[in-house]
Amino acid sequence: MSLHxxxxxxxxxxxxKGGPDSDIVMSSRIRYARNLNRYSFPTVAGSEELQNVLxxxxxxxxxxxxxxxxxxxxxxxxxxxxxxxxxLMEKQLISPxxxxxxxxxxxxxSDEENISLMVNEEDHFRLQCLFPGFQLTEALAAANQxxxxxxxxxxYAYDEEKGYLTSCPTNVxxxxxxxxxxxxxxxxxxxxxxxxxxxxNQLGIAVRGIYGEGSEAQGNVFQVSNQLTLGKSEEDIxxxxxSVVYELIQKEREMRGAMLDTSRVQLEDRVWRSYGILSxxxxxxxxxxxxxxxxxxxGIDLGFIDGLSQSILSEVMILMQPGFLQQYANEAxxxxxxxxxxxxxxxxxxxxEKI
Amino acid sequence: xxxxxxxxRSATVHFTxxxxxxxxxxxxxxxxxxxxxxxxxxxxxxxxxxxxxxxxIFGYGQDAFAFHKQKQxxxxxxxxxxxCNMTYARFxxxxxxxxxxxxxxxxxxxxxxxxxxxxxxxxxxxxxPKRAGQELNVKRQITELKTAIHELIDKEEFEKAAVLxxxxxxLQGKLKEGDQ
Numbered sequence: 434m435s436l437h438x439x440x441x442x443x444x445x446x447x448x449x450k451g452g453p454d455s456d457i458v459m460s461s462r463i464r465y466a467r468n469l470n471r472y473s474f475p476t477v478a479g480s481e482e483l484q485n486v487l488x489x490x491x492x493x494x495x496x497x498x499x500x501x502x503x504x505x506x507x508x509x510x511x512x513x514x515x516x517x518x519x520x521l522m523e524k525q526l527i528s529p530x531x532x533x534x535x536x537x538x539x540x541x542x543s544d545e546e547n548i549s550l551m552v553n554e555e556d557h558f559r560l561q562c563l564f565p566g567f568q569l570t571e572a573l574a575a576a577n578q579x580x581x582x583x584x585x586x587x588x589y590a591y592d593e594e595k596g597y598l599t600s601c602p603t604n605v606x607x608x609x610x611x612x613x614x615x616x617x618x619x620x621x622x623x624x625x626x627x628x629x630x631x632x633x634n635q636l637g638i639a640v641r642g643i644y645g646e647g648s649e650a651q652g653n654v655f656q657v658s659n660q661l662t663l664g665k666s667e668e669d670i671x672x673x674x675x676s677v678v679y680e681l682i683q684k685e686r687e688m689r690g691a692m693l694d695t696s697r698v699q700l701e702d703r704v705w706r707s708y709g710i711l712s713x714x715x716x717x718x719x720x721x722x723x724x725x726x727x728x729x730x731x732g733i734d735l736g737f738i739d740g741l742s743q744s745i746l747s748e749v750m751i752l753m754q755p756g757f758l759q760q761y762a763n764e765a766x767x768x769x770x771x772x773x774x775x776x777x778x779x780x781x782x783x784x785x786e787k788i
Numbered sequence: 789x790x791x792x793x794x795x796x797r798s799a800t801v802h803f804t805x806x807x808x809x810x811x812x813x814x815x816x817x818x819x820x821x822x823x824x825x826x827x828x829x830x831x832x833x834x835x836x837x838x839x840x841x842x843x844x845i846f847g848y849g850q851d852a853f854a855f856h857k858q859k860q861x862x863x864x865x866x867x868x869x870x871x872c873n874m875t876y877a878r879f880x881x882x883x884x885x886x887x888x889x890x891x892x893x894x895x896x897x898x899x900x901x902x903x904x905x906x907x908x909x910x911x912x913x914x915x916x917p918k919r920a921g922q923e924l925n926v927k928r929q930i931t932e933l934k935t936a937i938h939e940l941i942d943k944e945e946f947e948k949a950a951v952l953x954x955x956x957x958x959l960q961g962k963l964k965e966g967d968q
Contacts (some may be wrong), residue, residue: 459871470888473872477886555884577915584917590888591920593928595898596912602898603905605891605915637907663902664909768818 436508440520440760443751445546445563452566457682459614459654459747461569463576463671466599466608467558467583468590474600475538475553483537483553490539490552493586500578502548505541510534519756530554548579555600556608558583567678569611569671576609577667596663606663611671613678614643616733616746618653619688620681629684637661638677652723652750653708657681659701689735704732712783717776722753731764741786749782869893880881923963930959 448460468474469489472482486511495507510518510531518532527540531554538553551559560583573780590598597608604610620626630640635659642650659670659677692700707728710717717725730746732738751757753775757767762774789799799815813843852934866875876894879885891898899910916924933956938950 468888473887474885476884477872477874531930580915581918584919588915589920591917591924592891592912593924594887594911595891595902596914597917598885598891600886602883602885602901605902606906606909606912609914661906661909663906664911664913666914670914752810 434726436513436517439508439524439526439542439546440507441670443524443757444638444744444748445524445526447545447547447563448565448747450565451743452564455566455721455743457615457617457685458567459565459616461567461572462610462612462614463562463569463572464610464612465558465560465576465580466556466597466604466610467560467587468598468600469557470590472557473559474555474763476555476600478553480536486553486557487537487539490541490550490558494541494583495503497582497586499543499548499582502543502545502575502579505543505548505550507539507541509539511536511538516756516759520760523751523754523756527551528554528559530584548575550579550583555594556604558587562765567613567682569613569675569678571572573611573667573671603660604662606728607665607667607670608663608671609667609698612656612658613674615655615678615681615685616653616727616730617655617681617685618727619652619692620685622692623688625684626646626689629681633657633677633681636673636677638674651720652746653727654746654750689731693735698733701732701737704728704735704737708732708738708783711779713780714776716772717779718772719775722775722779725751726750741783745782745786749779752778752782755772789815791815791819793817794819867893924960926963930956933959 452458452461459479469486472478472486475483475486478486485697491507492610495505498504508521513614518527521527521540522529522532524546526542526546526549528551531538531540531551534553536553538551540552541550542548547563549561549563551561562572562579564572564575570770592598596606599605599608617626620629633640639658640655641657643654659673659674661670665673707725710725711722726746726749729738729741730743733741733743733745755766755771758771758774758778763780766774791797791799794817797817797819801816804940866877868875869886869890870893871889874886874890874893876897877895879890885891885894902910933952937949937952937956940946940952
């Protein structure tokens with residue numbers, strides 16, 4: 434499998450399958466942090482130890498078949514250009530931390546790109562399983578299947594009392610971070626989001642904007658995840674998170690319904706204006722593009738707009754980031770130049786599925 | 789307002805983070821903000837870090853983006869991890885342990901930190917790895933047998949003790965096989 438394939442398409446193959454509740458939950462993810470017993474953690478390890486961990490990935494992880502996932506392709510960070518790393522990061526196949534690292538680090542990817550195994554990130558191994566829509570339970574099953582096979586070939590750092598040992602104590606125990614990406618435009622428009630976030634935080638669940646900073650999420654896309662990793666089983670953590678997500682789905686749907694009842698025309702107007710901007714603008718910054726994309730996606734989910742695929746928000750959000758824009762342009766671009774390219778790219782993408 | 793990075797141009801890009809009801813702000817000029825955006829390892833919201841939390845516990849004043857250099861008092865009886873040379877002071881500064889053995893080295897100080905981070909929990913109740921789990925069971929059996937042998941020797945029941953000794957040997961043989 435070539436690098437070319439992984440960085441050419443903005444949307445990973447797994448994304449196109451669709452899933453339950455995908456009008457609100459865009460994707461579900463389970464991440465396991467795992468370390469090897471024998472070596473220091475990557476944050477302090479010397480170059481020889483890091484190389485040893487990478488060699489373990491080559492000899493003990495690479496050659497095996499992983500059930501229906503099949504084989505994994507390995508991309509070493511030292512072989513990649515900065516722009517290529519950036520593209521992998523924008524697709525969320527690697528973390529910003531890994532994209533910034535030079536020494537003995539790598540990522541192993543499945544063909545569908547639903548499995549990503551980072552080597553020498555903050556922990557020796559970071560396994561990530563992604564599913565479309567709201568499928569946390571399925572993602573957990575897939576992560577466990579992968580983890581069991583990996584554990585057959587690697588000596589994990591595990592302690593009876595503290596569980597899977599991680600570089601940062603915030604991950605110790607299960608080493609698991611379960612998260613979903615949610616599109617919550619109606620809750621944002623209603624002005625109730627901040628109250629809801631505070632209430633959810635009390636339950637040990639974190640909510641943050643995925644593309645923006647802090648609480649101001651770009652494109653109204655939020656990541657909802659567990660904070661606690663110790664003292665509860667993986668299944669219980671996922672259950673607790675799921676009930677919060679259900680609650681959020683419920684509230685978002687109610688709010689969408691209420692808006693349709695009270696101000697349908699205004700809502701339609703907003704959606705179509707945004708559609709107009711995306712179809713016709715010649716210069717657009719990412720914040721404006723994200724907010725218009727969110728409106729259009731809502732319009733698709735509410736049935737105002739036919740003939741545009743639901744995944745347009747996820748896809749264009751990835752496509753319009755600096756790495757992808759420059760990858761397509763095949764050159765480094767100034768911010769002003771990017772805004773022009775971004776507008777062109779979005780126009781073409783919308784035209785592709787002409788209504 | 790001047791840019792916090794270059795201190796030359798005026799700040800036009802403002803980042804706001806709410807961490808634990810506390811507001812962190814960062815003000816940059818367009819050029820420095822762009823640079824943050826261009827570096828894949830930076831400019832991304834890293835979420836709530838353990839440094840924020842530890843500094844909260846121990847009252848180290850620091851902001852979310854840069855550490856103030858703190859004078860650490862490292863006393864001579866400060867435990868040092870024999871495997872990776874991590875000290876507790878350094879752990880407090882970075883919020884990260886250096887290796888699996890750190891969990892043992894700093895065992896006495898770990899639980900208060902874990903309780904803070906994991907809602908009062910200090911004990912893992914989740915998955916047990918299959919292979920390592922078997923090993924743990926065998927090790928636990930060996931420990932129990934050794935205790936039993938000492939008791940039998942105290943009672944001068946040497947024959948029974950010899951039986952247990954043979955059991956331990958066969959278990960230890962199993963562990964060795966697992967290593968290969």
